[in-house]
Amino acid sequence: MSQTEHASHDSPTGGGHDAHVAQFRRLFFIMLALAVPVVGFNEMFANLIGYGLPDGEGVRWIPPVLGTVMFVVGGRPFLTGGLSEARDRSPGMMLLIALALTVAFLASWGATLGVLPHDLDFWWELALLVVIMLLGHWIEMRSLAQTTSALDSLADLLPDEAERVEGDEVVAVAPAELSVGDVVIVRPGASVPADGTIVDGNASFDESMVTGESTTVRREVDDQVVAGTVATDSGVRVEVTAVGDETALAGIRRLVEQAQSSSSRAQRLADRAAGWLFWFALGAALITATVWGLIGAPEEAVVRVITVLVIACPHALGLAIPLVVSIATERAARGGVLIKDRLALETMRTVDAVLFDKTGTVTKGEPTVTGIESAGDLDDERLLALAAAAEGDSEHPLASAIRGAAEREGVSVPAASDFSSAPAVGVSAQVEGQTVRVGGPYLLSERRADELEVAERWREHGATILHVLVDDEVVGALRLADEIREESREAIEGLHERGLQVVMITGDAQAVADSVAEELGIDRVFAGVRPEDKAAKVAELQDEGLRVAMVGDGVNDAPALAQADVGIAIGAGTDVAIASAGVVLASSDPRSVLSVIRLSEATYSKMRQNLWWAAGYNLVSVPLAAGVLAPIGFVLPMSVGAILMSLSTVVVALNAQLLRRLDLRPGTISKENS
Numbered sequence: 001m002s003q004t005e006h007a008s009h010d011s012p013t014g015g016g017h018d019a020h021v022a023q024f025r026r027l028f029f030i031m032l033a034l035a036v037p038v039v040g041f042n043e044m045f046a047n048l049i050g051y052g053l054p055d056g057e058g059v060r061w062i063p064p065v066l067g068t069v070m071f072v073v074g075g076r077p078f079l080t081g082g083l084s085e086a087r088d089r090s091p092g093m094m095l096l097i098a099l100a101l102t103v104a105f106l107a108s109w110g111a112t113l114g115v116l117p118h119d120l121d122f123w124w125e126l127a128l129l130v131v132i133m134l135l136g137h138w139i140e141m142r143s144l145a146q147t148t149s150a151l152d153s154l155a156d157l158l159p160d161e162a163e164r165v166e167g168d169e170v171v172a173v174a175p176a177e178l179s180v181g182d183v184v185i186v187r188p189g190a191s192v193p194a195d196g197t198i199v200d201g202n203a204s205f206d207e208s209m210v211t212g213e214s215t216t217v218r219r220e221v222d223d224q225v226v227a228g229t230v231a232t233d234s235g236v237r238v239e240v241t242a243v244g245d246e247t248a249l250a251g252i253r254r255l256v257e258q259a260q261s262s263s264s265r266a267q268r269l270a271d272r273a274a275g276w277l278f279w280f281a282l283g284a285a286l287i288t289a290t291v292w293g294l295i296g297a298p299e300e301a302v303v304r305v306i307t308v309l310v311i312a313c314p315h316a317l318g319l320a321i322p323l324v325v326s327i328a329t330e331r332a333a334r335g336g337v338l339i340k341d342r343l344a345l346e347t348m349r350t351v352d353a354v355l356f357d358k359t360g361t362v363t364k365g366e367p368t369v370t371g372i373e374s375a376g377d378l379d380d381e382r383l384l385a386l387a388a389a390a391e392g393d394s395e396h397p398l399a400s401a402i403r404g405a406a407e408r409e410g411v412s413v414p415a416a417s418d419f420s421s422a423p424a425v426g427v428s429a430q431v432e433g434q435t436v437r438v439g440g441p442y443l444l445s446e447r448r449a450d451e452l453e454v455a456e457r458w459r460e461h462g463a464t465i466l467h468v469l470v471d472d473e474v475v476g477a478l479r480l481a482d483e484i485r486e487e488s489r490e491a492i493e494g495l496h497e498r499g500l501q502v503v504m505i506t507g508d509a510q511a512v513a514d515s516v517a518e519e520l521g522i523d524r525v526f527a528g529v530r531p532e533d534k535a536a537k538v539a540e541l542q543d544e545g546l547r548v549a550m551v552g553d554g555v556n557d558a559p560a561l562a563q564a565d566v567g568i569a570i571g572a573g574t575d576v577a578i579a580s581a582g583v584v585l586a587s588s589d590p591r592s593v594l595s596v597i598r599l600s601e602a603t604y605s606k607m608r609q610n611l612w613w614a615a616g617y618n619l620v621s622v623p624l625a626a627g628v629l630a631p632i633g634f635v636l637p638m639s640v641g642a643i644l645m646s647l648s649t650v651v652v653a654l655n656a657q658l659l660r661r662l663d664l665r666p667g668t669i670s671k672e673n674s
Helices: 003-010 017-040 043-049 057-074 076-087 093-112 123-147 149-156 248-261 265-294 298-311 315-334 342-350 358-362 380-390 397-408 441-446 454-460 486-497 510-520 531-543 558-563 573-578 592-626 638-661
Strands: 162-166 169-173 183-186 195-200 203-206 217-219 236-242 337-339 353-357 363-374 416-422 426-431 434-439 464-470 473-484 501-505 524-526 548-552 566-570 583-585
Touching: 017 043, 017 057, 017 123, 057 076, 057 093, 057 123, 076 093, 093 123, 093 265, 093 298, 265 298, 265 592, 298 592, 315 337, 315 342, 315 592, 315 638, 337 342, 337 592, 342 566, 342 583, 342 592, 353 358, 353 531, 358 363, 358 473, 358 501, 358 510, 363 380, 363 397, 363 454, 380 397, 380 416, 380 426, 380 434, 380 464, 380 473, 397 464, 397 473, 434 441, 441 464, 454 464, 454 473, 473 486, 473 510, 486 501, 486 510, 486 592, 501 510, 501 531, 510 524, 531 548, 531 558, 548 558, 558 566, 566 592, 583 592, 592 638
Parallel strands: 353 501, 353 548, 501 524, 548 566, 566 583
Antiparallel strands: 162 169, 162 183, 183 236, 195 236, 203 217, 337 583, 363 473, 416 426, 426 434, 434 464, 464 473
16 A cells, blocks of 8 residues: 555545645644754754853753654654554555654653663654655645546536526536537537537537647538537537536546556565565665674664664655556546556557457548549549439438538539438439439349449459439449548558558458558457457457457457557547546547557656666665765764655656657657657
8 A cells, every 4th residue: 555545544644635635734734843953952953053041940851852753743644654564564654754753752851861872862863754754645636636636637627607598598517517409508618518419500629628729610400419529610509418427528637546556566566565665674774773783783783783774664655656657647648648547558659459340440431532533424523422312312321421421522412302211222313404313232133233343343452333224224333432541541651660560350251450550550350250259359360369459339349359468549539437448539530549559658668767776776876875875984874864765756757747848739749758
């Protein structure tokens, strides 16, 4: 259990993390005020500095009385924490601090009462020890509080009040009073009070707090909007679909909280290292006492033992891992990367292969017109206009793709009438006095028409082909395919630059998969795979000795995401609360996978630096505290050792803070040296 956890359990005030920080701040300043007379009226310290103390018996009792108060009050968090570790048979940093304080306290009272030599009066060292430990503890807790500030700020993204439409009136209510089905007005510059669907109007939304993307996104009727996002240029009406804990914002908060409270391999290593350091310090203290005792210096033996125990207090070691991971998860959340499992963050830097699900990940998951071939006297623009007119009343996704292509190309679509459709055949409509039909092979068979030569070539690449007939004569064909995300190309290139193998898995036919793989330069393809069989394909790659990161939509890819060494749900959006992966990308940009790898590498680097600093510092300082250089006249004073120990904690904290400068925006890789 960490130092902070002990303090939280032992705190008499309660009230959450901020209350603990305030409590230790107050305790530090109170103990600092008491330490001044304890140190100032201590005879040993006065002799060391070279000033005289006032006469009087009362002066002699100032250090022991106030020192006892400091030991009982200021030392309480460490004493109770050390007792807890001893009961749990899990020695660590708190037990070391408690041991050092107790030894100093007993030795000082022994000297004060004349039971022990006067030279063992360590009240001033005890006072400094309590103050410095409280200062280090306060710094640690304040640093950890800063890492959770992003979580607290999530709630601030919601407006103070929402404008709910009630009949012909608009009533101001608190967001907490909204219910599913309510319609609210979101004015320009205002934030959305709850997840919902736009029912009137359109606007550009700033979604950076959810996706990490700084560019605004246009949202129109029937589009989903997320609580906390901001309408930047115009107002809309939104029908509420989720409130409270069901919103995406609440889901993000839960994910980050889960990540910051989860254990990890590195954290367990740090906990074990603290235990090893206890035995190292105890052994060093015993050897120190024995050696100094054998050379006939019992007073110096006590001083050296106390100094060894103070130096060995592993504050920096206890702070090394949790602070780095807390800052990393908070920084990731601000960049639209949500770390659910710390172990996934640690593992990501070691993956050998990234397995992408095709639909909705590498591609957009919706068809688009990718080719137009006209025949006879018709040009491509006229062909597209006729097809869009015939498909005008159809709700089929392919019809939407054709209408969307006409809109993008700025084609003028004529009016149509007498619309009809036949499943698996196609649609028919009257357009400018002509019968226009759009359909697949069944339509051609029904009308005894021949397909265009280009169709066979398109079919080899797995495209969907629709022919256009005017008065039963084939006048052209349209090629439709699942549109590849432009960002996928950059993501795959970046992964290849890192030496990673890129694999794609899909339930589509082999021809479709091969076409996408060829265009993007994907190394391997698993095609025709049913959702329930995807996990087996992940296991197949793992059996080849590859460490696999699986990137999918987080819902029907759940078994595969669980099987992978790292599961990454991409484009979770409003589904972020139920995503079944170790890492969730709030945006739909596959380049964010590179950001996760970069974050993993930077986090590991900081962990390693902090562990080496913390452990290396103790390995060097403990022998100095024991007096290994005493033969040449150098001994490390306990007060100096305590100050150096706290400085090591500050160095570790500052080093971890550098992670905040990491650039995790999709498509960018920070060149900053971590």
